Amino acid sequence: MPGPDFALETDLxxxxxxxVAGVDEVGRGPLAGPVTAAAVVLDPARIPEGLNDSKKLTxxxxxxxxxxxxxxAEICIAHASVEEIDALNILRASHLAMERAVAGLKxxxxxxxxxxxxxxxxxxxPATAVVKGDARSVSIAAASIAAKIAxxxxxxxxxxxxxxxxxxxxAGYPSKSHISALQSLGVTPHHRTSFKPVHxxxxxx
Numbered sequence: 001m002p003g004p005d006f007a008l009e010t011d012l013x014x015x016x017x018x019x020v021a022g023v024d025e026v027g028r029g030p031l032a033g034p035v036t037a038a039a040v041v042l043d044p045a046r047i048p049e050g051l052n053d054s055k056k057l058t059x060x061x062x063x064x065x066x067x068x069x070x071x072x073a074e075i076c077i078a079h080a081s082v083e084e085i086d087a088l089n090i091l092r093a094s095h096l097a098m099e100r101a102v103a104g105l106k107x108x109x110x111x112x113x114x115x116x117x118x119x120x121x122x123x124x125x126p127a128t129a130v131v132k133g134d135a136r137s138v139s140i141a142a143a144s145i146a147a148k149i150a151x152x153x154x155x156x157x158x159x160x161x162x163x164x165x166x167x168x169x170x171a172g173y174p175s176k177s178h179i180s181a182l183q184s185l186g187v188t189p190h191h192r193t194s195f196k197p198v199h200x201x202x203x204x205x
Contacts, residue, residue: 003052004141006044008113008130013044017110017126021074022139023102024115025094026054026147030172031182031198032165032191033155034079035090037097038146039105039112042139046072051141053134054148062145069142076104077150086194095120101143115140162188 009020025037048068050061057065069075078100080093088096099122102112111126112119115133133140152171159167165181165188172178172190174197182191182201191198 003050004134004136004138006042006047006138008128008137009042009044009139012111019107019109020111020113020139021102021105021109022113022115022133022137022141022143023098024134024140024143024147025097026144027151027172028090028094029174030155030192031174031178031195032082032167032172032188033151033158034081035085035094035097036077036079036147036151036154037094037101038075038077038143038150039098039101039109040069040139040142040146041074041105041109042069042142043072047138048072048142051138051145053141054144055134057145059152062149065142065145066149069146073142074105074107075142075146076101077146078104079151079154082190082192085192089194090192091118095122099123113137113140115144158190162190 012020019041021039021041023039027035048065078097080097085093098120114127114129117129117131119127119129134144155167155171164185166177170178
């Protein structure tokens with residue numbers, strides 16, 4: 001499978017829309033922690049080699065690519081909190097994080113490429129939803145890398161405050177060790193109480 005390319009962006013630039021932002025989020029599946037999004041505007045003349053879906057890259061490669069991106073691209077990272085996830089639902093909270101990431105860019109983009117099949121309803125800029133976007137667009141792939149690194153760092157910090165759940169390794173996802181820790185140690189303030197495995201433990205308490 002070939003990796004993502006700049007074709008979608010090139011088409012938009014040819015249509016007079018030079019500032020294209022890729023937007024992606026990470027952290028919809030975990031039982032704990034925020035959901036994190038990034039918006040990235042690449043410089044067409046300075047695209048780092050090897051951009052890809054963050055899940056297909058090693059941590060070392062992701063960090064190297066982010067360092068390269070910070071030198072040549074505009075990046076904004078934003079979050080939606082556990083409280084917002086529980087109040088709104090995970091899809092809406094993911095979209096809220098995306099909206100915040102786009103709003104945080106210093107200059108509004110001319111067009112957005114959004115990973116997934118839905119465009120967040122709070123976005124006022126022209127946008128295209130791109131299914132499996134992080135495997136198709138280097139701008140979305142760059143956003144996936146930035147968002148993942150930012151969220152992983154948050155989960156490592158939380159793991160220091162709440163040892164035993166393995167967040168430094170599982171990033172809050174429902175691994176066997178995380179579920180086991182939930183059952184033995186209980187629910188923390190950083191767990192998503194609207195998610196079934198957490199909700200079920202609270203109901204038994």
